[in-house]
Amino acid sequence: MSVTQEQISQLKKAIPSLTENEPLASHTNFRIGGPARTYVVAPTADEVVHTITAANEAGVPWEIMGGGSNILVSDKGVDGLVIQAAMRDLRIAGDTVTCGAGTIVALAARKAAEAGLTGFEWAVTVPGTIGGAIFGNAGCYGGEMKDVVASVDAYRIADGVRVSLTNAECRFGYRDSLFKHERHVILGCSLTLVPGDATAALAKIDATIAKRKEEQPFAKACAGCLFKNVEFTDEKEIEKLREEMDVPQAFIDKKQIPAGWLVERAGMKGYRLGQIEVSDKHANFILNLGGGTADEVAQVISIIQMKVRDQFGLPLKTEVQFMGF
Ligand SMILES: Cc1cc2nc3c(=O)[nH]c(=O)nc-3n(C[C@H](O)[C@H](O)[C@H](O)COP(=O)(O)OP(=O)(O)OC[C@H]3O[C@@H](n4cnc5c(N)ncnc54)[C@H](O)[C@@H]3O)c2cc1C
Incomplete structure (x- = not known):
């Protein structure tokens, strides 16, 4: 059943920045996909939760996306609401990187290296956001999100509660996590890295990019x-x-x-x-x-x-x- 204009009007009252018929092809790395009937960019965790609450109240089905680097959107698009997670705050203190789920993975990897933190250089060539990377336990060149995630803040859809999960509770596996099995929206996370030498970490970043360019299109x-x-x-x-x-x-x-x-x-x-x-x-x-x-x-x-x-x-x-x- 299609989303009605009445439902969209109700949603628009709660979320004034909502756009209609947003072409998703321009938001995915595949450059494929029809429009989202409605679309919103959520820059804070509170806005994500508010948007989901409003969509549920209006009976509009919703989807969450990050950088769109691991999704195939159907040619007819999405008959509902697509929320783009754009919480991009990033803080580094001691050996800990704390960031919003919409933070670009490559940026977090580079900032960590600049701060002399090691163990996350591999991630510089993973497109997309931290939220998407946690969702799929992204990894390459011997590294995986499960090796660096200390905790994840998420909005649990089953009961509408904001939770903080430990690494073990995220149940990471090969390109797998709790989030693929129990619906949550990832809001942010803390990563624990290893203090080291910034120059060496940045050199590793450059080498990783060069290797990727050589091996993959x-x-x-x-x-x-x-x-x-x-x-x-x-x-x-x-x-x-x-x-x-x-x-x-x-x-x-x-x-x-x-x-x-x-x-x-x-x-x-x-x-x-x-x-x-x-x-x-x-x-x-x-x-x-x-x-x-x-x-x-x-x-x-x-x-x-x-x-x-x-x-x-x-x-x-x-x-x-x-x-x-
Ligand atoms: C050229 C290229 C190279 C790549 N190389 C690698 C690689 O080496 N290793 C690797 O693991 N992957 C790789 N990928 C795949 C992709 O980069 C990763 O899967 C990435 O982590 C997806 O992040 P995203 O933000 O783009 O997620 P999206 O594509 O936007 O979404 C992917 C899935 O995650 C879910 N999701 C996104 N954000 C959230 C959130 N905040 N809360 C809950 N669910 C969420 C979405 O609903 C969707 O199901 C590559 C992709 C490209 C295009």
Whole structure:
């Protein structure tokens, strides 16, 4: 059922900065997606909570987004309210970085390095916000949010209570967290880093950026890695994979097969459908060459999943989050 003009008028009274029919393609790294029926940028935690309360009272379904770097928005858009978390406050005291969920991850990584705090340099190449990074336990080059998060402030949707969660309570796993299973809006967090040398930390930042540019089509329209790597725990399964697939020892040691390796082995590197292309630099990156649609991306996802399942018997799960489907 569509959101009515009456509901929108009620929402507008509570949130005067609300805009209508906001094109979401311009708010996502994929550059894909129809409009949000209503859209609001929330610069403080109080405004996020107020906006959600108003949406619930008006019966308007809502979604939260950060930097839009890990979402695929449907071509028809979102028939409801999209809230952009834009709480960008950032404080550094001692070994602790405290920031709002809308803080840009790369900025937090750079500021921490400038302050002589180490252990977060890897994050400089992760697009998007701290809230999105906590949601998906973002990571790369051996680092993950779970290694640095001390606590997370969130608004728990089930009972409308603001909570402060410890690292353990966030239940971080590989590209996973509590927040993927129990709806919360992440409002902010504290990160604990390791005091060190600012010059060395900044040099590491530069090296990380250079490495990323070399390995991935960094400047292209995409949502980062489309699929999660395949994790396995069963020794028999590992033995079977070794026999049947010639899996490199490094993957076996890590108990994880990179999704990009599977996509490439399935012959899908460079595959193109309409304006959507599987990158020939990194097969887990699916690129929008310009004017591509969510429908095309969805088709490419299912073709890849089918090929990998048929050839290797392995299920590929998506890392990208879907909105408006
Ligand atoms: C070129 C490129 C490279 C990338 N490289 C990496 C990488 O190396 N490692 C990696 O892990 N990821 C990578 N990504 C994916 C992406 O950068 C991360 O997943 C990022 O953390 C998403 O943050 P975001 O703010 O953009 O979230 P969005 O894309 O806006 O949202 C993603 C999900 O998080 C939820 N969310 C966002 N903010 C909040 C909040 N405040 N409260 C609750 N839920 C929220 C949204 O509802 C959505 O489900 C890459 C993406 C691109 C485009």
